[in-house]
Amino acid sequence: MGEQDHGYHADRVAVSYWDAMGNETVRYFAAGIPDEEIPEQIDSPHSGLPAGRDKNNPPQMAKTEPYKTHLAYVKERRTEEEAETLLDDALAQLRERRGL
Numbered sequence: 001m002g003e004q005d006h007g008y009h010a011d012r013v014a015v016s017y018w019d020a021m022g023n024e025t026v027r028y029f030a031a032g033i034p035d036e037e038i039p040e041q042i043d044s045p046h047s048g049l050p051a052g053r054d055k056n057n058p059p060q061m062a063k064t065e066p067y068k069t070h071l072a073y074v075k076e077r078r079t080e081e082e083a084e085t086l087l088d089d090a091l092a093q094l095r096e097r098r099g100l
Helices: 070-077 078-096
Strands: 012-018 023-032 041-043 049-051
Touching: 012 049
Parallel strands: none
Antiparallel strands: 012 023, 041 049
């Protein structure tokens, strides 16, 4: 019974991934798939951390940046002088449209 009832199982290869906490996750891929198509990292279902194929050197959690407001991003791109110039231009266009 078994295989006759459930169809033929394709050849596959097991790939182990480890996260920084030492958890192992095994993923199965088709045996004929090229090695470069097998991902180097996955998200560990046990911890949510990134997991890599090297047991002795698992990937570390990426440092998360604190939340920045839109204004903080604008201030990174523009100097105070550029901001004053843009604001003056915008106010001049607004006054012109309103006829002030």
